[in-house]
Each structure stands twice: as C-alpha cells, then as structure tokens.
Amino acid sequence: MRGTFDYLLSAQQTASVDVGSVLRIRFGGQRTLGVVTALAPTSDLDPAKLSQPDEVLDSAVTPELVALAEWMAHEYCSTTARALSLMIAPGAAQGAGAKRVLVAELTGAGRAALDAAPVGGRTAVRLTDRQRRLLQTLRQTGAAAASELGTDSLRRLAARGLVTLERRIRARRPSAHEIGAASATAPPLTPAQRTALGRVLESVKARPGAELLLHGVTASGKTEVYLGAVEAVLNAGRTAIVLVPEIALTPQTLWRFQSRFGDVVAVLHSALTQGQRRDEWFRLRTGEARVCVGPRSAVLAPLTDIGLIVVDEEHEGSYKHEGDPRYDARAVARWRAAHHGATLVLGSATPRPESVFALTRLRLPERVDGRPMPPVALLDMRSSHHPLHPETRMALADLRHAGGKAIMLLNRRGWSNFLTCRSCGRVWLCPNCEVALVLHRQGAFVACHHCGHRERVPDRCPDCASVSVARHGAGTERIEQELRDGLGTDTFGIFRLDADAPTLQARARTLQAFEAARSGVLVGTQMVAKGHDFPDVSLGVVIDADQTLRFPDFRAEERTFALVTQLAGRTGRGAVPSRVLVQTLAPEARSLRFAARHDADGFVADELTRRRALRYPPFSSLIRVVCSAQAEPDAGDAAARIHERIVADGATVLGPAPLFRLRGRFRSQVFVKATDREPAIEAVGRAVDAVAPAAAKRGVSVSVDVDPV
Ligand code: ADP
Numbered sequence: 184m185r186g187t188f189d190y191l192l193s194a195q196q197t198a199s200v201d202v203g204s205v206l207r208i209r210f211g212g213q214r215t216l217g218v219v220t221a222l223a224p225t226s227d228l229d230p231a232k233l234s235q236p237d238e239v240l241d242s243a244v245t246p247e248l249v250a251l252a253e254w255m256a257h258e259y260c261s262t263t264a265r266a267l268s269l270m271i272a273p274g275a276a277q278g279a280g281a282k283r284v285l286v287a288e289l290t291g292a293g294r295a296a297l298d299a300a301p302v303g304g305r306t307a308v309r310l311t312d313r314q315r316r317l318l319q320t321l322r323q324t325g326a327a328a329a330s331e332l333g334t335d336s337l338r339r340l341a342a343r344g345l346v347t348l349e350r351r352i353r354a355r356r357p358s359a360h361e362i363g364a365a366s367a368t369a370p371p372l373t374p375a376q377r378t379a380l381g382r383v384l385e386s387v388k389a390r391p392g393a394e395l396l397l398h399g400v401t402a403s404g405k406t407e408v409y410l411g412a413v414e415a416v417l418n419a420g421r422t423a424i425v426l427v428p429e430i431a432l433t434p435q436t437l438w439r440f441q442s443r444f445g446d447v448v449a450v451l452h453s454a455l456t457q458g459q460r461r462d463e464w465f466r467l468r469t470g471e472a473r474v475c476v477g478p479r480s481a482v483l484a485p486l487t488d489i490g491l492i493v494v495d496e497e498h499e500g501s502y503k504h505e506g507d508p509r510y511d512a513r514a515v516a517r518w519r520a521a522h523h524g525a526t527l528v529l530g531s532a533t534p535r536p537e538s539v540f541a542l543t544r545l546r547l548p549e550r551v552d553g554r555p556m557p558p559v560a561l562l563d564m565r566s567s568h569h570p571l572h573p574e575t576r577m578a579l580a581d582l583r584h585a586g587g588k589a590i591m592l593l594n595r596r597g598w599s600n601f602l603t604c605r606s607c608g609r610v611w612l613c614p615n616c617e618v619a620l621v622l623h624r625q626g627a628f629v630a631c632h633h634c635g636h637r638e639r640v641p642d643r644c645p646d647c648a649s650v651s652v653a654r655h656g657a658g659t660e661r662i663e664q665e666l667r668d669g670l671g672t673d674t675f676g677i678f679r680l681d682a683d684a685p686t687l688q689a690r691a692r693t694l695q696a697f698e699a700a701r702s703g704v705l706v707g708t709q710m711v712a713k714g715h716d717f718p719d720v721s722l723g724v725v726i727d728a729d730q731t732l733r734f735p736d737f738r739a740e741e742r743t744f745a746l747v748t749q750l751a752g753r754t755g756r757g758a759v760p761s762r763v764l765v766q767t768l769a770p771e772a773r774s775l776r777f778a779a780r781h782d783a784d785g786f787v788a789d790e791l792t793r794r795r796a797l798r799y800p801p802f803s804s805l806i807r808v809v810c811s812a813q814a815e816p817d818a819g820d821a822a823a824r825i826h827e828r829i830v831a832d833g834a835t836v837l838g839p840a841p842l843f844r845l846r847g848r849f850r851s852q853v854f855v856k857a858t859d860r861e862p863a864i865e866a867v868g869r870a871v872d873a874v875a876p877a878a879a880k881r882g883v884s885v886s887v888d889v890d891p892v
C-alpha cells in the first residue's frame with residue numbers, strides 16, 4: 184500500500200508507542216501490521232472515524248530504519264510499506280515475539296572468589312564444592328541458561344553478587360557448533376595490512392567516517408583487515424555490519440568472525456529457520472549481539488550506533504535485490520554509514536569501476552604468503568570441436584598422475600546448451616519464455632532455466648518429423664560426465680557444483696567433499712570461483728570464458744574480467760606451482776587480456792574511459808521500467824505511455840523495446856539513461872504513478888529497476 188494512514192492511540196498505547204513501533208491494526212476490514220512512521224497530536228480526519236490499533240508488538244524497528252525505508256521507497260520507486268516489510272522482525276506478522284530465558288554470567292566478584300586461595304577461613308568468600316564448580320563452568324562458558332545449571336543455586340550466588348541473572352533472548356543458535364566465547368586471536372599483520380587497517384581505524388575514530396575501497400588481490404588478507412576494524416569498533420562500544428555474498432558457499436568467513444568475537448556476532452541468512460532468524464534479529468535489536476554478518480539483507484539489521492559497515496566481494500551481483508523494492512545493498516550500506524557517521528569499507532580483488540571512481544582506495548597488492556599469481560594462458564577454441572582444448576586435457580591428465588586438485592568453471596548448467604533439428608532448423612524453445620531449453624541428461628528432459636518448464640527429450644522433430652536432432656554447446660553436467668569417463672577413479676574424484684543442487688546445504692556438502700578429497704576436479708558454474716580458500720588447488724580452467732561476453736550488457740566485460748581473476752585467485756594458494764587455462768572463442772577480448780596479465784588497474788582505467796565515452800555508470804544512472812501482460816499490445820501500450828511521460832533534463836529515454844516472453848507474460852521495456860539522477864528517478868516515478876493504475880485494470884504490471892544489474 185502507498186502512503187501513510189492515521190490511527191488513534193489509547194492513553195496506555197501512547198506511552199509505549201514511538202516511531203518504528205509495530206502495531207496490529209485493521210485496514211480495509213482486514214487485520215494486518217502497521218509501522219508507526221510519525222506521531223501527531225491531532226489528525227485532519229474526524230477522530231470518531233479513526234480506528235485504534237489492536238495491539239502494540241514488541242518488535243519495533245528503530246526510527247533510523249523508518250527513515251531508511253522512506254529513502255528506499257523514493258530511491259527505488261517503491262513504497263515505504265514494502266521497504267519496512269523487509270525490516271521488521273521475521274515472523275512478526277504471525278504474532279511471534281522474542282523468547283527470553285534467564286541467563287547467568289560470572290561477575291568480577293565471582294571471578295575474584297574463584298581466584299582466591301581455597302583455604303578455609305582465610306578468604307572472605309566461602310564456597311561449597313558445588314558452588315565452586317558452578318562458577319568454574321560459568322567462567323568457561325561465558326554465559327549460560329540458568330535452567331541448565333540449577334536456577335536456585337544460581338539465585339543464591341546472585342544474592343551474594345558473584346553472578347548476574349538476566350532475562351535475555353534465547354538464541355536458537357544457527358551454527359552447528361557451540362560458539363560461546365571468542366577463541367581465535369589475530370595473526371601478526373603484514374606491513375600492507377597494517378597500513379590499510381591504520382587508515383580504516385583513523386576513519387573509524389573520525390566522525391563522520393570515510394568511504395573506503397579495500398582493493399586487495401585474492402588472498403591478500405582483506406578479511407584480517409575487516410576483523411581488526413570490527414574489533415576497534417566493538418571496543419569503542421559501537422556496532423558493525425559485515426556483508427558477504429553468500430554464507431553457505433563461504434562458511435569460512437562467518438566462522439572467522441564467530442571464532443574471533445564469539446556470541447556478540449549474529450548471523451542473518453535465508454538458510455536459517457524462521458525461529459533462528461527471529462532470535463538473531465532480537466539479539467541485534469536489544470544490543471545483545473553487536474556484529475551482524477550476512478548476505479544482502481543483513482544490511483537492514485536493526486542495529487543502533489553503527490561504527491562500521493563492510494561489504495566483502497563488493498563486485499558481486501548478489502548485492503542487488505530482485506524483489507520489490509529493488510534495492511542495492513551497497514547503496515543502502517552507504518546511506519546507513521552516512522546516517523551513523525560510520526566508516527564504509529567495500530572490499531574486492533576486482534572492484535567495480537564505479538567504486539574505484541567514487542571511493543578512496545586502499546591497497547593490498549600482494550598475497551599474504553608472498554606467492555605470485557598463477558600464470559594465465561588464453562586457449563583459442565575457434566578451431567576446436569571437443570569442449571576441452573588439447574592443452575586442458577593434457578593438464579588434467581598430468582594432474583591426475585601427480586594427484587592434485589583443479590577447479591573448472593563453466594557458466595552453463597545442464598548437458599548441452601540447446602537442441603536444433605538438423606533437417607528444418609527448429610530450435611526447442613520454452614513455450615513461456617522464448618528462450619532455448621537446456622538439455623539435462625540425468626532424467627532425460629529439457630528445461631527452461633527461467634521458469635522451470637520441463638519437457639521430455641524429443642525423439643523426433645514435431646515440425647518435420649526428422650529424427651536427427653543436434654545438441655549444441657556443453658553444460659556442467661556434460662563436462663562432469665566427460666571428466667568422469669576420461670579421468671575419474673576412486674582416488675580422483677569429480678565433483679559438480681551448480682544451481683541443480685536443491686539446497687544451500689547440499690552445495691556446502693559438495694564443497695566439503697572436494698576439500699576433504701585427496702585429489703580431483705570441482706566443476707561448476709560461477710559459484711566455484713566465489714571466495715573459497717582451498718590451499719591445494721593447482722589448476723584452474725575457465726571453459727568458454729567469453730560466454731558472459733555475449734550478453735548484451737554494458738557490464739559484460741567487467742563480469743568476465745572478475746570471473747577469470749577470481750578463479751585465478753582460487754588457484755595456487757599452496758606450495759605446488761599452479762596455472763590457469765582460459766578457453767575462449769574471443770582470445771582478443773580486452774577483459775581477458777587484462778585478466779591474463781592480472782592487471783586490474785589497467786582494466787578499470789580502460790573500462791572507465793569506455794564508460795565515459797558511452798555515458799554509462801558511473802557517468803550516468805540507468806533506470807529500467809518493465810511492463811508485462813498476458814496480451815502483447817497491453818504491455819507495449821503501457822510502456823509507450825510511460826515513455827511519453829518521462830520528461831527530465833539530461834535524460835535519454837530509450838524504447839519501448841519488446842523483451843523475450845517470461846513465464847508466459849509478454850514484456851516491454853523502457854530504458855532511461857540520466858546524467859542527473861534525482862530528477863530522473865522522480866520523473867520515472869511520476870510517469871509510472873500516472874500510467875500504472877489504469878494499466879493494472881487490464882492486467883499490466885509495471886516494475887521499476889533503478890541501477891539494474
Ligand atoms: P582475502 O580476504 O584477501 O582473500 P584472507 O583474509 O582470506 O584473504 O587471507 C587469506 C589467508 O591468509 C587466510 O587463510 C588467512 O587466515 C591468512 N592470513 C591473512 N592474514 C594473515 C597474516 N597477517 N599472517 C598469516 N596469515 C594470514
């Protein structure tokens with residue numbers, strides 16, 4: 184719903200309600216939740232007609248989050264209500280609140296009593312053996328649920344000031360292992376790490392803090408710099424958010440934060456149960472946890488007095504939210520950092536040109552272990568008929584012989600790319616989406632990777648009845664089979680990692696199996712290149728590196744460069760000499776040439792020159808409006824009417840252009856390239872508001888994407 188609505192508070196409610204309070208209300212005859220965005224002594228409406236909230240819930244968001252929601256609504260052409268729905272406590276709508284239990288913790292006096300000589304009469308504090316054991320347990324565990332140790336005994340100790348008893352959120356710990364108190368300590372930092380951390384700490388001390396880009400090659404020890412910065416922020420009594428692209432794929436990062444800081448770290452991510460997420464949310468909201476580690480949505484963590492926000496692997500596309508509001512976690516991080524006077528640190532080995540352009544750059548130019556980057560060879564595939572280049576096959580055979588590990592990246596799931604009829608040229612397309620169906624041999628079906636539509640593999644062409652059907656290209660599944668047939672043995676395992684794995688846990692298991700194996704190959708989509716730290720990988724292979732280049736997108740070069748560089752970063756972390764092979768149909772491509780030289784600076788400089796000339800971000804803002812409908816003319820008409828109404832200085836409006844059909848709906852797109860961001864967003868918002876209501880009556884839905892990825 185759009186806008187705000189007035190409600191009348193009872194005298195009792197007035198005392199407990201503030202901006203951010205979550206209320207159970209009636210709206211249009213239905214029960215729903217409302218968030219207080221402002222308090223007013225009077226209303227323009229007749230007070231007799233105002234309804235009173237049924238209940239005030241204990242899951243209030245902070246006033247800052249309300250302000251953030253209002254900003255997000257404006258910035259991403261959405262509504263404050265939708266933004267707030269991403270921020271309130273998980274499960275609040277179902278009436279779930281925080282669960283508290285009594286927690287015991289040792290006091291200073293308790294510690295002193297334990298340390299005092301146990302000789303009877305000489306110390307002021309007398310302890311029975313059982314009491315001594317209790318205090319010792321508490322010293323080891325840090326804090327514990329009173330019911331587990333004996334509430335009555337603890338109450339007697341509390342009365343003597345040796346322990347504290349406090350109602351706290353019962354945490355359904357998201358981690359399989361006990362976390363408890365912090366255990367790990369920091370290694371001595373390298374000179375480059377020390378310099379970078381020094382700059383971050385200066386900024387943390389200054390308020391407002393700076394916006395920094397930590398540009399460090401893979402394995403240069405960026406995480407260690409984040410840890411040092413978080414420690415300083417915690418010592419200053421403030422809080423921190425650490426964003427990572429995907430927890431299930433890189434559990435090590437989370438683990439490093441937990442083992443350094445213990446229970447003060449909370450995690451928010453989608454693989455948790457709702458109960459776990461709710462507990463973690465309340466731990467953050469009450470200040471019991473002061474560091475939030477998680478993917479994109481963790482940027483909305485209900486923390487106050489934030490001193491630091493870290494965005495690790497800032498180049499990752501997963502920081503963009505694909506639902507409404509289509510927010511970019513990096514931009515939200517920037518807003519919150521500015522609001523709190525916090526320091527913003529974006530880190531990457533392959534930073535976006537936008538970030539290099541806008542932020543102060545700190546560098547970690549070398550790997551922590553001092554090892555050189557592995558050499559990268561570009562292999563021309565233009566005359567090859569086999570999906571693997573002869574040199575790749577030779578390298579794999581050598582690897583099996585010597586017993587090492589390899590990672591192979593192929594950005595395409597399934598068996599082959601698509602099917603065609605050799606007689607009439609028919610291409611098998613998705614009936615809903617107008618994209619080629621991908622063959623999956625396991626299960627013998629073809630599937631659409633957009634909508635999930637599946638059909639049996641055809642015996643013959645339905646158009647011309649020919650039985651000669653050709654399969655083109657190779658997917659992860661086919662490469663896996665190819666490797667299994669050619670190389671796989673009991674000791675040389677072949678592992679596949681892609682979105683075919685049903686759950687995040689299943690993917691984590693594949694990674695663990697590969698890690699535990701003595702030797703073998705991990706083949707998969709871009710997930711195999713994401714931040715893993717396997718010390719014994721000595722060969723990296725990119726199959727069809729230019730596949731990402733063939734997307735009609737101004738970020739295609741950037742993505743290709745990042746993919747090759749990140750894969751190279753997974754390679755050669757151990758003692759064995761290592762190398763990277765990049766198979767490509769476009770060996771001359773700029774992104775590949777720069778990646779082969781490990782030249783991130785050269786690439787970014789070149790890319791910025793190109794973007795300036797073509798007026799792409801950061802030299803403009805892009806806004807995409809997509810209209811979709813059951814009937815083709817409806818989508819096109821709505822897009823045309825929106826196009827007409829977008830008038831803003833310095834904005835070029837392109838389209839309407841038909842897009843391929845998706846999930847059975849016809850789509851039409853309007854694209855805005857604007858030098859002046861704010862007026863363009865407003866102009867698009869006005870145009871959509873003017874056209875969308877009437878269009879909705881004919882089943883047209885309109886979505887706006889600011890800074891599309
Ligand atoms: P990045 O985040 O840049 O990829 P990491 O912080 O993960 O790098 O560091 C790579 C590896 O080096 C990790 O195993 C980490 O524990 C280790 N490491 C980082 N800094 C140091 C240091 N100063 N001394 C020793 N080992 C370090």
Ligand code: ZN
Nearest residue numbers: 604607644647
């Ligand atoms: Zn045919």
Ligand code: ZN
Nearest residue numbers: 613616631634
């Ligand atoms: Zn489809």
